[in-house]
Amino acid sequence: MKVNYANFIISAVRPEQFPEDGLPEIGLAGRSNVGKSSLINRMINRKNLARTSSTPGKTQHLNYYRINEDLYFVDFPGYGYAKVSKTQRQVWGKMIEQYLMNREQLRLLLLIIDLRHPPSKDDELMYDWLKHYDLPVCVVATKADKIPRSRWQKHLKIIKDALVLRAGDELIMFSSEVGTGKEELWNVITKHMKD
Numbered sequence: 040m041k042v043n044y045a046n047f048i049i050s051a052v053r054p055e056q057f058p059e060d061g062l063p064e065i066g067l068a069g070r071s072n073v074g075k076s077s078l079i080n081r082m083i084n085r086k087n088l089a090r091t092s093s094t095p096g097k098t099q100h101l102n103y104y105r106i107n108e109d110l111y112f113v114d115f116p117g118y119g120y121a122k123v124s125k126t127q128r129q130v131w132g133k134m135i136e137q138y139l140m141n142r143e144q145l146r147l148l149l150l151i152i153d154l155r156h157p158p159s160k161d162d163e164l165m166y167d168w169l170k171h172y173d174l175p176v177c178v179v180a181t182k183a184d185k186i187p188r189s190r191w192q193k194h195l196k197i198i199k200d201a202l203v204l205r206a207g208d209e210l211i212m213f214s215s216e217v218g219t220g221k222e223e224l225w226n227v228i229t230k231h232m233k234d
């Protein structure tokens with residue numbers, strides 16, 4: 040995919056605010072600080088379009104980025120942030136659930152995980168939840184530059200086993216720092232855009 044331009048469109052809190060042009064949407068989920076904004080910036084060749092430190096308090100916002108006239112990235116609020124109240128967590132869950140259940144344009148979910156660590160309980164729950172709705176998922180293991188190449192496969196296997204990765208779901212390695220996996224991820228995304 041050649042990214043000619045990318046724009047931040049809206050931080051949506053209600054479905055009425057979602058774009059209505061019907062372009063395919065790719066959702067991005069991951070725990071706070073996992074590197075979601077950095078991944079978006081790397082994918083669209085921008086330093087700072089997605090805020091490099093997303094505000095953990097903003098639990099209700101779906102951030103829409105349009106890429107060319109081709110698709111949207113829909114950035115979910117990061118999960119697993121300890122200081123979020125139970126009520127906020129419930130609001131988060133409801134909003135994401137509504138989106139996952141009802142959004143016809145949604146083609147693929149990117150579940151962003153830190154390659155260095157086994158998936159957290161929240162990561163496992165998120166994956167199971169996405170599979171409960173029968174959505175295609177690509178697990179993206181980021182921060183690969185922080186692990187020696189010789190250990191990549193071992194870490195990927197730990198992630199794959201912990202999530203019980205379903206047949207058909209992809210798992211790719213990524214680094215926002217050096218660009219590892221960028222082309223591969225675009226290939227996965229463009230394949231799903233046509234579904």
Ligand code: GDP
Binds near residue numbers: 077090091182
């Ligand atoms: P978000 O909260 O998920 O949006 O996470 P950010 O994109 O803000 O990243 C959190 C921290 O991890 C920042 O300090 C980033 O610079 C760092 N980071 C993100 N991705 C990578 C990566 O691929 N490699 C390295 N070395 N650091 C990364």
